[in-house]
Amino acid sequence: MVILGFTVFKAKDPVITVGSVSLKDLDFSLTPLNINASLDVNVSVRNPNRVGFRYNNASALLNYDGGLVGEAPIPAGRIGARKTTGMNIVISLMADRLLLNPQLYSDVLSGSLPLSTYTRISGKVSVLFVKIKVVSTSTCNMTVDVKNGTLKDTVCQYKTKL
Incomplete structure (x- = not known):
């Protein structure tokens, strides 16, 4: 029965789709040089599994050229x-x-700004009255078209560990 439970209910990677990204709350001044902004990201997460997933507080991290440049609570x-x-x-x-x-500077002049996101979500699933710890991570590489602020060339990788 347990083997059947773990084969039928084997964890599958979630499907994360970025619907839109828009610049929000842009505040810019030259003296002193200061820019404050936020990105509004609409995301849908599809759980293809046969059991629900309860997850803890997490963060989405935004990286540019290998360095952290943004963060959002989940x-x-x-x-x-x-x-x-x-x-x-x-x-x-x-x-x-x-x-x-x-x-x-050179990325903005070229019209393409490469960014990446990293998200790690941990939680639990219940299979046949057994609670199993699950960690799901996603890494997405994307390019922002500087002229119109849209995303292109988005490629994501997902990992789920039990």
Whole structure:
């Protein structure tokens, strides 16, 4: 019975889709040089598994050229079995870190800004009255078209560990 439970209910990777990304709350001044901004990201997460997943508080990290430039909290929640949940995540940009990167100028001039996100969500699933710890990570590499602020070339990798 336990073997049947673990074969039928074997964990599958969640499917994360970025619906839209928009610049929000842009505040810019030259003296002193200061930029504050946030990205509004609409994400949907589909749980293809036959059991629901309850997860703890987590964070989404935004990286540029190998350095952390943004962070967003992800509140604890639950995604039902074979359900899709929408999330609106607001990533606060650490503009000072972004501006100090010497690669930024050439990337903006080229019209493409390469970014990556990393998210690690831990939680539990219940299979046949047994609670199993699960850690799901996603890493997405994307390019922002600087002219129109849209995403292109998004590639994500997912890992789930029991």
